[in-house]
Amino acid sequence: MRTIWYMGVKTRLTDAISAAVAEAAPRGEGVLDLMSGSAAVSTSLAGRYKVWANDVQAYAQAIARAYLEHDERSKAVLARLDPEADLGAAYRENQAALLELLGPAVALEDAHLRAAGLAVAGRDSGEHPDDAGLFDQAEVEGRRRVPGDARDRASAYRDFALQRTPAFLEERDAKPSGVFRRAAPLFERERVLARRADPSQAPYHLAASYYPNVYLGLRQAIAVDSLRYAIDQLRGRGRAVKRAHYLAALLHATSVTTSATSHFCQPRGLVRDSEVQAVLRRRSVSIPSRMLAFSRAIRATVSEIEHRPGNAAHCGDWRERFAQGLEEIDVVYADPPYTSDNYSRFYHALEVLTRYDYPELQVKAGKTTKGRYPVIGRRHRSPFCNRRRVERELADLCAASAKAGAGLVLSYAQENGLLFKVYRDQGLTPRRARERFLDLARAVYRDVRLETQALMHSGQGDSNHEVTELLLIARDPK
Ligand SMILES: C[S@@+](CC[C@H](N)C(=O)[O-])C[C@H]1O[C@@H](n2cnc3c(N)ncnc32)[C@H](O)[C@@H]1O
Known part of the structure; x- marks a missing residue:
């Protein structure tokens, strides 16, 4: 497993x-x-x-x-699963709405990935051949240029990811500029607070507003939001089974794609050039492809068990x-837990993406690359810790x-x-x-x-x- x-x-x-x-x-x-x-x-x-x-x-x-x-019925639903029919249309609808705003910034991310010799939305190594081509990620118009020299490029990416990328702030509107100018609505307090009051509003953009270039790359944040939206739009027979299944697959995919080391605590500082390369490698993987790989893995495990x-x-x-x-x-x-590390701190992003309710964050202006945790009242503190x-x-x-x-x-x-x-x-x-x-x-x-x-x-x-x-x-x- x-x-x-x-x-x-x-x-x-x-x-x-x-x-x-x-x-x-x-x-x-x-x-x-x-x-x-x-x-x-x-x-x-x-x-x-x-x-x-x-x-x-x-x-x-x-x-x-x-x-x-x-039970037999839910296993029959899983045996006939069709991710494209279940999620494809809603996924693309949400993705298009976010790319409309984030297109120029995504083009710059794509340029950095390509220049580093990495794939843009690369397929997960565990992907099944039958899933190839599913949820391919949309091209963005306009190519961006990045420095040819590797060291200059690393510092350009550092600047892009740590300094230029805005993120939602509790106390005031972030003021995006450059390639993020068009994305300003994603970081407006009024808009995010409206979603906090009613998280079902489309497009979904919690990850794109809270975690861009922090725990996820830009394409990855858009993909997580769009898949999460598509999961909530599931209708018809077997909806509850499919919802549970796809949500688990998405959580698995997000967990092993984190830009931080192996959890969602302090994001990496990108201090050394090797760290920039390691983070770019993480950000080059397609979340939908990885989710499809986990979907197959979960189905295989479930099919081998005779559940009581x-x-x-x-x-x-x-x-x-x-x-x-x-x-x-x-x-x-x-x-x-057997250490003093609370799970709610290390895995807060998985909790937030599960609940998908735009929780109040404990963030300070100008510190957008430090951990973006929900306020302490929203995080469980275990007596075992x-x-x-x-x-x-x-x-x-x-x-x-x-x-x-x-x-x-x-x-x-x-x-x-x-x-x-x-x-x-x-x-x-x-x-x-x-x-x-x-x-x-x-x-x-x-x-x-x-x-x-x-x-x-x-x-x-x-x-x-x-x-x-x-x-x-x-x-x-x-
Ligand atoms: C060591 S991990 C469990 C690992 C698990 N056996 C596995 O194989 O993945 C400890 C778990 O305890 C949970 N936890 C901490 N305090 C808890 C509490 N008071 N009640 C219920 N669960 C708690 C954490 O969320 C975490 O998932």
Whole structure:
């Protein structure tokens, strides 16, 4: 399964987790994946169990829905999927409206890509031959010139992307000039605030107004908006299934196309020429082509699973799931954040594109290339990411699972796990720290054991290092 790029994704651990889930409830039929993220674990369990997925982020729910919520009827819809018939007309309508405004700037982006030896809207390497030519991106009139010398060109692109590209500001209208002059309406407060009040207004231009040359190239931002518009215009039979499917495919495509390193936190500063080239390489890929490749990959995964009836993907704090009566749940799989990094900060753009509601941004005038996050009130802050709250939160989670009469499988990280850092700071040895971790479950379960697995982690920029993945398996609630 090819997932979104996600911190803590458990793709390499699904076999160990499946074995642990089976151990926690040998005759179990229903599993709750309490913090499902990329849906890698839920999906790997769906062939054997009825699965409920939950996550506090809406993008995670959207993705889980596309993998889990299936029956014969929905699979038949996916088997007959026709992206051009479903999305083509609305996609082109929205694209034309945005190119009308952004054409000159897109022409300059195209010139930079070509001069760097890169494709304009290049096809994704995973694209199926049958999809070739679908959603080809429109040519723009007028060719732009860029410097012939590579160093001059890098600095010209830096200037274009970081200084000249406007972006929506909360406190005043941005004043676009040069190749962006025609695009002024996209950055007008009045117009964006009108969409905040009614996001269904066409054309869709959230990505083009919020993230141009920040997390996405210009063609990519236009494509994301136009596909998002086309998804919302789906009508007729199978609409809900198609909507869930295409939205998940678009989120995957956007995730692995980010201009930042592997998430949507601080965008790259384009300081070195090599960074300019790396960002141009990311921006040379066609989002629609990549979405089509992911659409095929998701369909292939779904078609291989014999889904149990009644799977569901939820969005909310983990406590909400326990508040709703969980008679059928035999095992809870919990994979909480294990560092102080909040997912709502690292993946805010995926959340915004899922909700597509033009949220208020926390941006300052003149700082358009720094992270363009929604205001803090719109970003979930997890107690698992807070040194003072993490232990209590994990204890509560164990207690809630036990109270529901379910077994528990809990993933955590030792070396860089926040709770273990807290324990280290309190002077606990690694052995004592593990015991104290196990005590959280022993307080409410009779049978608790720990499985460990050494894994190589590639950190942000630093070299690979070994980490110990912990799997706590708890049975027999007190
Ligand atoms: C380590 S990731 C899960 C990764 C997932 N198992 C996978 O394989 O992709 C942690 C997840 O917890 C979610 N999360 C954080 N706090 C939460 C809370 N209070 N309730 C529900 N989900 C939460 C985050 O949004 C994130 O998706």
